[in-house]
Amino acid sequence: MRFSCRHFKLAVPPTIVANSNPTNVLAALKEGMAQLRVAQIPAHTLATELLLMHALGRDRAWIYSHAEESVDPATAERFLALIARRATGEPVQYLIGKQEFWGLEFEVTPAVLIPRPETEHLMEVALARLGERGIKIHMDTGAPREKLQVADVGTGSGCLAVALAWELPHAEVFATDISAPALEVARRNAARHGVVERIHFLQCDLLSSLAYADPSNLGARHSVPASGQDVSHFDLIVSNPPYIARNDAALLEREVRDHEPHSALFGGPTGIEMYQRLIDQARDLLRDRGILVLELGFDSAEHVRKLFDARHGWTNVAITMDLAGIPRVLAAELAR
Ligand SMILES: C[S@@+](CC[C@H](N)C(=O)[O-])C[C@H]1O[C@@H](n2cnc3c(N)ncnc32)[C@H](O)[C@@H]1O
Numbered sequence: 001m002r003f004s005c006r007h008f009k010l011a012v013p014p015t016i017v018a019n020s021n022p023t024n025v026l027a028a029l030k031e032g033m034a035q036l037r038v039a040q041i042p043a044h045t046l047a048t049e050l051l052l053m054h055a056l057g058r059d060r061a062w063i064y065s066h067a068e069e070s071v072d073p074a075t076a077e078r079f080l081a082l083i084a085r086r087a088t089g090e091p092v093q094y095l096i097g098k099q100e101f102w103g104l105e106f107e108v109t110p111a112v113l114i115p116r117p118e119t120e121h122l123m124e125v126a127l128a129r130l131g132e133r134g135i136k137i138h139m140d141t142g143a144p145r146e147k148l149q150v151a152d153v154g155t156g157s158g159c160l161a162v163a164l165a166w167e168l169p170h171a172e173v174f175a176t177d178i179s180a181p182a183l184e185v186a187r188r189n190a191a192r193h194g195v196v197e198r199i200h201f202l203q204c205d206l207l208s209s210l211a212y213a214d215p216s217n218l219g220a221r222h223s224v225p226a227s228g229q230d231v232s233h234f235d236l237i238v239s240n241p242p243y244i245a246r247n248d249a250a251l252l253e254r255e256v257r258d259h260e261p262h263s264a265l266f267g268g269p270t271g272i273e274m275y276q277r278l279i280d281q282a283r284d285l286l287r288d289r290g291i292l293v294l295e296l297g298f299d300s301a302e303h304v305r306k307l308f309d310a311r312h313g314w315t316n317v318a319i320t321m322d323l324a325g326i327p328r329v330l331a332a333e334l335a336r
Pocket of ligand 1: 113115155156157158159160176179182204206207240243263264265
């Protein structure tokens with residue numbers, strides 16, 4: 001996820017004077033764009049289009065080819081209500097209830113972080129690392145092979161867990177989150193994409209419920225493994241953890257700060273606290289040559305890299321930049 005750190009520029013929101021309800025598609029588009037422009041909403045044209053598409057239940061091509069089509073008063077009112085909510089900062093994705101990630105459509109509610117395009121780099125790195133050792137992805141299922149054990153820590157909407165399950169048909173995925181409402185959304189997304197049978201959803205702190213060799217034990221929360229039990233059975237662990245420093249809250253865009261769940265955003269006083277615990281837990285759970293892939297917060301790459309100590313078995317530590325040239329993903333492997 002990327003959270004551009006700039007203050008919201010508008011100290012006093014300008015008054016929005018609503019005209020009478022638009023009566024056709026073109027008038028609705030113009031009215032929505034005008035209101036969002038006055039409210040200084042970024043990408044106001046796209047936002048208007050998406051909200052009108054949602055209100056009408058039509059796609060963009062239909063809207064632009066039916067500019068003169070009449071809009072009934074109830075739909076116009078519903079559309080203007082959405083515009084008003086967007087004008088006060090609610091993200092479009094929460095208003096329309098969906099966001100695309102990795103080519104798949106995900107339900108999003110205010111209980112979950114809106115999946116970010118940057119997080120797709122994490123998918124790319126994870127699949128590339130698996131690919132290096134001949135583990136094939138979706139299009140080439142080939143002969144039956146040993147089940148791959150994958151975990152997604154802090155699953156939120158389930159975007160990573162679902163996309164990985166979708167790409168890796170022989171994977172069994174364990175998706176954890178501290179938030180029960182988030183896990184409900186993730187479960188619905190898994191069902192929507194036909195992978196719910198292969199994903200276990202667990203409400204727990206990071207990886208604490210996964211310290212079991214036997215997945216049938218996974219109902220228990222916050223338990224510790226019996227002494228001597230081998231718990232290192234994961235081939236791949238991924239996470240986009242909360243990584244914003246508490247003190248940076250004021251720097252966030254209001255869309256993020258005022259509407260996305262704080263448990264998904266803030267990772268402690270400095271923002272890297274969550275990484276330390278996560279890396280320690282992952283070390284117990286990864287099997288030999290197991291892979292850990294983490295999304296990085298702004299400016300956190302060097303701090304996080306230092307947590308991967310070769311004395312603890314970490315090898316092949318590499319950082320991947322996102323399209324903006326920001327270090328975005330760290331991948332490492334464990335040698336046992
Ligand atoms: C940055 S969001 C990532 C969501 C999703 N994986 C994505 O990439 O869009 C972090 C997620 O971690 C969850 N979380 C926060 N603290 C946690 C903890 N201690 N243990 C497990 N999950 C946690 C939040 O509820 C949130 O869903």
